[in-house]
Amino acid sequence: MKILYLNGPNLNLLGTRQPEIYGRTTLADIEAAVRAKAIPLGITIDFRQSNHEGELVTWIQQARGTADAIVLNAAAYTHTSVALRDAITSSEVPTVEIHLSNIHAREEFRHRSLIAGVCKGQIAGFGMHSYLLALDAAITVKVNA
Numbered sequence: 238m239k240i241l242y243l244n245g246p247n248l249n250l251l252g253t254r255q256p257e258i259y260g261r262t263t264l265a266d267i268e269a270a271v272r273a274k275a276i277p278l279g280i281t282i283d284f285r286q287s288n289h290e291g292e293l294v295t296w297i298q299q300a301r302g303t304a305d306a307i308v309l310n311a312a313a314y315t316h317t318s319v320a321l322r323d324a325i326t327s328s329e330v331p332t333v334e335i336h337l338s339n340i341h342a343r344e345e346f347r348h349r350s351l352i353a354g355v356c357k358g359q360i361a362g363f364g365m366h367s368y369l370l371a372l373d374a375a376i377t378v379k380v381n382a
Contacts, residue, residue, distance in 0.1 A: 244286035245312035306375035336361040
């Protein structure tokens with residue numbers, strides 16, 4: 238099984254960007270934790286980050302036929318990107334939306350996710366553990382597909 242983890246804008250700054258919201262854990266720390274959990278399960282992880290919406294769209298499109306599931310932290314694009322929504326729909330790859338913080342407990346504009354309606358589910362508010370919970374969710378959606 239192969240799971241594609243995609244991370245959107247500013248997530249490369251984790252550990253230093255607004256630690257009161259996102260904590261001090263870096264994206265590299267999160268990737269290491271995901272891989273440590275996936276390896277014993279025989280799951281291959283492809284972990285990527287981009288600040289560019291078009292690159293994320295391309296990666297989602299390329300996942301068709303190569304990935305069994307996508308775990309997507311679209312970050313700010315969650316609330317603005319019809320392009321990501323359309324790419325998820327077109328790829329036909331089961332996608333799990335994740336967020337480090339609870340987007341529903343933050344500013345009003347963050348309460349609306351444009352991608353939620355085309356994802357299998359959403360995990361938010363558990364910090365780094367959102368990524369680990371998403372691994373379980375991705376396995377579940379693939380097994381039940």
